[in-house]
Amino acid sequence: MQATTLVPRTADLFDQGLERQAGSALLRFGAARHRPTGRISWSGDGAAAWLDEARGHVWSVGSPTAAAGLVLRAAHQLPDIVREFTAPRGTDALVGRHLAVTDVVEWVFRWTLEEPPVHPAEERVVELDGADHEELLAFLTRHSPAHSTGPGSADVGLWAGIRGADGPLVACGALSSLRDSGAPLMASVATDADRRGQGLGAALTSWLTRHAVRRHGFCTLWQLADNSPAERLYTRLGYRNEDPCVAARIATP
Structure with missing residues (x-):
């Protein structure tokens, strides 16, 4: 070479x-x-x-x-x-x-062209806006300090979240975009550390995937290669695993 x-x-x-x-x-x-x-x-x-x-x-x-x-x-x-x-x-x-x-x-670059099966908790997902950015930043800083995308990023078109019964966020995530093509990219999905294992991340990820597929025909994401829980979740949602x-x-x- x-x-x-x-x-x-x-x-x-x-x-x-x-x-x-x-x-x-x-x-x-x-x-x-x-x-x-x-x-x-x-x-x-x-x-x-x-x-x-x-x-x-x-x-x-x-x-x-x-x-x-x-x-x-x-x-x-x-x-x-x-x-x-x-x-x-x-x-x-x-x-x-x-x-x-x-x-x-x-990493693994993963993608899907199909809507995933509906998760029962998807009905709890709500879209967030600029008024929620301060809360989003505090939530991500506490529960996902290595998040790839933060509120206010020009690449993000949508933030979504799930709130607990008392109001505060218990999960959040974004639909960002790949810079050159503008393709939808799911990013910064995070769950309250005390509420993991309750399906909140699965519900939010399913909702974001469905949103992207309905509007763009596909969704993409990045997964760390050694993140086994994420690998199982994304596989259940139909994301292809062909691009290490x-x-x-x-x-x-």
């Missing part, structure tokens, strides 16, 4: 038909088919990659070897911009032969 410094070029991510192959759902759902103005991307040799320039993040799909080649190309072409990447599992080790890689986290990924940072010299 060689990383050759070339002038950055914008490639057609869809010219290889990768989006139709198993393991490439991140391309199918995560990259806009009609190329956004200014998107920098690369493709070839059974892989495709595109840059979220604001974050310095390269997204890639395909075989680990080919994906690693594109990540390396991006890092060498744009060394002052590219700081991190998400790619097929195993790409981190290949990139690590050439660049210092840190903060490796294994790894995320990592490229250490600056």
Whole structure:
């Protein structure tokens, strides 16, 4: 594998038909088919990659070897911009032969085209609005301090929650969006630590999935690879498990 410094070029991510192959759902759902103005991307040799320039993040799909080649190309072409990447599992080790890689986290990108079975507690789910943001932030800070998305995020189109009999939130979650394509992404689902195991998270997740599928035809989410309870829940809800990924940072010299 060689990383050759070339002038950055914008490639057609869809010219290889990768989006139709198993393991490439991140391309199918995560990259806009009609190329956004200014998107920098690369493709070839059974892989495709595109840059979220604001974050310095390269997204890639395909075989680990080919994906690693594109990540390396991006890092060498744009060394002052590219700081991190998400790619097929195993790409981190290949990139690590050439660049210092840190903060490796294994994920699964999951998706469904189907509405899940109705959960009995879905009737308790309510939509939340700006007036609830302060409460949402306090709830997430207490019960899910590593949440990926917070109230007020520009990427979030909907917050939903379940309230206890006395009024305060006991569960919450959001429908955010993947930045390049705008595809619905379920995020920051959290349950009161004292009420876990009561099906609140399952009800909220089912409701959010149904909401997204009815409006967009599908829903996506990120699941940590070692989160067994979440894996069982998402499998019950019909989410496909075909896209193991790894995320990592490229250490600056």
